[in-house]
Amino acid sequence: MSSLPGWRDLPRGATITEPGSSVKYKTASWRVMRPVIDQEKCIRCRICWTYCPEPAIIELDEPYTTKTGRTFKVTYSIDYDYCKGCGICAEECPVKAITMVEEVR
C-alpha cells in the first residue's frame, strides 16, 4: 500500500483521470475458495463457461489427451485475477470436475 500515491498526489475528489483504467483493477482479492479444474474429469461441455458471472472461465485453444486416451481440442482454465470464488462453476459442473479449495495466501 505504501507504493500507492498519497492524498497530495491523488486527483481531487476521487476523480479517475485515466479512461478505461478499470481493466487494471484485479477484483479477485476477496476470494476465499478457489475453483480447481480436474482436466482428467472435464468433458469440455462449456457449462462452467456459460454460467460464470464474471466471466473468469477461459477457453484455451490447447488440445488435451486424458490418461484414458480421449483427446479434446480445447482446455478450460480459470482467470484467477477476476474469479471471486463464487463456486457456481463447481455447482453446475455435471461431472464434478471442479472442486473448491481453500484459498491460502
Place this chain on the structure above:
Amino acid sequence: MGKLVPLSGNYAVAYAAKAADVDVVAAYPITPQTAVVEKLAEFVANGELHAEFLHVESEHSALSAVVGASATGARVFTATSAQGLLLMYEIMHIASTMRLPIVMGIATRAISAPINIWCDHSDFMAAADTGWIMFMAINAQEAHDLVIAAYRIAEDPDVHLPVAVGYDGFIVSHTIEPVNIIEKEEALRYAPKRVTWFTLNPEKPVTMGSLASPEWYYEFRVQLQKALESSAKVITTAFREFKQHFGREYREVDGFYTDDADVILVTMGSTTGTAISYAEEARKAGLKVGVLNVRLFRPFPEREVLKHIEEAKVVAVIDRALNPGSSFVGPLYSDIAVTAFKKGLDIPITNYVTGLGGRAVLKSHLDTIVKHAYGLIGKRMRDIDTHYAFVGVRE
C-alpha cells in the same frame, strides 16, 4: 455601485444568484426558503436569467441535480431549510468530497419533531460536518453579498468546495430591508466564471463518483479536511477583494466592544443585532459587555476568534441549536471551547441554549445570561459545576 432596493432576505439571495449568472437552479420549496425558488423561477420565466430551472421532486433530487450539473462545469445554485436540508444531507457529503463548487442558501429553521417552521440553527448545525464552507449572515444585505462571495470562493482553483450561506428563517428571510443590489456585470467582474475543476467532458473522459476501496478512500477524506483548512486563506482574500469591488467589508468574525469587555457574548445570525443593541445599553449601565459574531463557521476561524476572546473574563456562547446528550450541548460552544482549550485559555466559557423553534431571543434573555456570566468572573472552568443553561424555557 449597485442600487438600494427594499428586499426580503430570500429575495436578496435570489437576486444574488441571478447576479452570479447561474446556469442551473434545482430546488424544492420549503418554508421559510420558498420565496427564493419562486423568485428564481420568475427570473427564468421572464427571461431575466438564462438558466436551466429543474423542477425536482425532493431536496435529495435538488442537490443531486446540481451535483450533476456542477460536474459538467455549470455554475449552480440551490436553497433549502430544515427537513429539506436533512434530506440533502447524504448528498452534501458527496458534493464536498467530490470537490464541486456548489452554492446553497439555507433559510435556517427548526427540525421536527414537533413540526415547527420557525427560526433556529438546528438545520444549519446538522450540516456542520459535511465538509462545506459555511457562512451565517446577520441580515439581508449580508445574505446577498455572501452568496456572491461564495461563488468567488467555491470556484477558486485553490478551493473547489461547496459553500452554504445561512440566514435566519423569517427574521432575515421574510423581513424587508434596504439591500444594495450587486448587478450581474459587477458580480462577474468579482467572481468570473472560470471552470478549473474536473468536469465530465467527452473530449477528455474522466470517471467521477466512483468506488474507492480501503486502499483509496481515506486519502480523499484527508483531501477534504486539508481543502477546508487551506480555504481559509482564499476566504480572507475574497473578502478583501469584495471590499475593493463593492465597498462593504466582511471578516470571518466581527468583534463589537470586545477590546475591554469582561463578558463576551458569542452569537451567530440575527441574534448578533440584538446582542449589539443590548451591549450598548448594558455598557451605559456599567456592564462591560462585548459581542463576537461568528460569520464563518466552517472552516472554523480559530485564530480570529482567539484574538477577540483571549482578554475576556468570561465567554458566554449562545447557541440556537442543541446536540442532545453531547458533552458540549451547543454546537457553537464546542468549537469555541476547543479553540480556547488548545491555547490554554482557562477562563469560564459557558453555553446558553436559547431561541429554539422560533422563540424570540430577547434583550432580557441576554441580560440574564450576562448577569449569570458576571457571577463567574475570577473562576476557572474546573470551578464550574454546570457549563450550560437553557434561557427562555418554561421549567
